[in-house]
Amino acid sequence: MTKVILCGALGRMGRAILKSSLEYADVEVVAGVEHPDCVRDQDLGKAVGMEELAGKVLTSRLEEVLPLGDVVVDFTGNTLSALAHAKLSAYAKKAVVVGTTGFPQEQVEELKELSQLSPILLSPNMSLGVNLLFKLAEIAVKALKDKNFDVEILEIHHRFKKDAPSGTALKLLEVSAKAMGKEPSQVGKFGREGIEPREEEIGVMSLRGGDVVGEHTLYLIGFGERIELTHRATSRSIFAKGALEACRWIKGKPPGFYSMFDVLGI
Numbered sequence: 195m196t197k198v199i200l201c202g203a204l205g206r207m208g209r210a211i212l213k214s215s216l217e218y219a220d221v222e223v224v225a226g227v228e229h230p231d232c233v234r235d236q237d238l239g240k241a242v243g244m245e246e247l248a249g250k251v252l253t254s255r256l257e258e259v260l261p262l263g264d265v266v267v268d269f270t271g272n273t274l275s276a277l278a279h280a281k282l283s284a285y286a287k288k289a290v291v292v293g294t295t296g297f298p299q300e301q302v303e304e305l306k307e308l309s310q311l312s313p314i315l316l317s318p319n320m321s322l323g324v325n326l327l328f329k330l331a332e333i334a335v336k337a338l339k340d341k342n343f344d345v346e347i348l349e350i351h352h353r354f355k356k357d358a359p360s361g362t363a364l365k366l367l368e369v370s371a372k373a374m375g376k377e378p379s380q381v382g383k384f385g386r387e388g389i390e391p392r393e394e395e396i397g398v399m400s401l402r403g404g405d406v407v408g409e410h411t412l413y414l415i416g417f418g419e420r421i422e423l424t425h426r427a428t429s430r431s432i433f434a435k436g437a438l439e440a441c442r443w444i445k446g447k448p449p450g451f452y453s454m455f456d457v458l459g460i
Contacts, residue, residue: 196445226250236251347367
């Protein structure tokens, strides 16, 4: 049994993970952690309206429940909180799965240092399908990088998403740039306006509206032909199930900095 402590338990992703966890016979969410302003009931089951979770602890202090779990999952949506939770967990020798996005590079480096103490998995998108998309993008861009194909990225999300571009779009940019032998900062072009010719760049465009869970397309545009690699998420549950698969995989792994590629074995 993999025992999970869920940080960000009352958020959209937290609730999705709690619901999906009930489908797993070998994964159990043993406690939830949330911002103190949100903890009005210390019973996790009552707080989220799930009788199956009645009696589980909900707290604002991760250190109070760390001894209960094998893996700490963070979907707080705040990089400073996620980093603090990772530090507490790593020093307690607990495995960590981080789904929070938007980390600046210096914080990613801190996570990498902490991964010398315990296994840490960081992914901008927990979907198994999206992570396969990353690998397909790498293969496609590498194959066509010298064949006069232009690379563009388009992402669409619901109107309430705060960050743009999405973490997934930025990961697609990173993967594609490296496949071209470049750094993302050298080729990334975020939005376009004015009058200027297209140079050696990867355009990254963001659309926001309605209730779109998430859609990402990598375009490889040549002369007379075009390839589109698209992933469409129609349910938030795919991210929750991917996170739970990551928890199952990382339990018992040696210290190291991991990704969903490791979970998929690619």
